[in-house]
Structures are given as structure tokens and as C-alpha cells.
Amino acid sequence: MTVKMQITLHSSVLLSWPDEITLTSAAFFPYFLTMLAKLTSKNQLTLPKKALAPLGPVSHFQVEVEGDRIILTPARIGGAEAVRRKIAELGITEEDIKQAIAEVRAEARAAR
Numbered sequence: 001m002t003v004k005m006q007i008t009l010h011s012s013v014l015l016s017w018p019d020e021i022t023l024t025s026a027a028f029f030p031y032f033l034t035m036l037a038k039l040t041s042k043n044q045l046t047l048p049k050k051a052l053a054p055l056g057p058v059s060h061f062q063v064e065v066e067g068d069r070i071i072l073t074p075a076r077i078g079g080a081e082a083v084r085r086k087i088a089e090l091g092i093t094e095e096d097i098k099q100a101i102a103e104v105r106a107e108a109r110a111a112r
Contacts, residue, residue, distance in 0.1 A: 047072075 035048045052058065061072040087097075 035051050037048065037051075038046045040046070055074050058074040060075040060077050062075045064071040064073070
């Protein structure tokens with residue numbers, strides 16, 4: 001019996017694994033790819049180096065929850081200039097920003 005499979009990580013990194021796995025080697029399969037991450041009492045997660053190596057230098061992750069899974073996607077954080085470019089790209093004016101800040105402050109005062 002032959003089991004055919006392809007494994008793709010969410011970060012678009014394809015693991016190099018043979019196209020065909022025998023039933024005998026499939027029994028050992030979970031032990032080859034399973035990596036544990038430690039969750040501390042302060043909700044900090046330590047990820048294995050082997051899991052991060054293919055991603056290159058990453059300091060932030062976008063976090064999504066889908067059912068019983070937590071999906072971490074590398075996020076590239078830009079500087080102030082990147083924020084200014086994005087604001088311009090979206091057509092947000094300085095007046096829009098001032099109005100949004102005023103609304104949030106008013107909501108915060110009302111909640112007190």
C-alpha cells in the first residue's frame with residue numbers, strides 16, 4: 001500500500017518529503033514533523049528554531065484562530081515611512097485622522 005501526500009506549511013514553505021511513503025514509514029511520520037512549543041504561565045510561546053529557520057528573520061506574527069488551530073503568519077513591520085505610504089495609498093487625510101482620534105477619545109470619556 002502506498003500513501004501519497006504533500007505537506008505545505010502556512011508560511012508557503014514546502015517540506016521536502018518523498019511523494020510515496022510506505023505504510024511502515026507512515027507509522028513513524030508523526031515523530032519526524034511534530035515539534036512542540038512551550039506556552040508559559042504568562043502566555044508566551046517559545047517556537048522551535050527548526051520551525052523558524054525557513055522564515056528568515058521575523059520578529060512579529062499575525063495571529064489567526066481557525067477552529068482548534070492557531071495560525072502564525074510572519075508579519076513584516078515597517079517604519080513610519082511605510083505607515084505614511086499606506087495612509088496615502090488609502091486616501092486617508094490628516095483631517096480624517098484627527099476626527100477618528102476625537103471620536104475615540106469621546107467614546108473613552110463616555111465609558112468612564
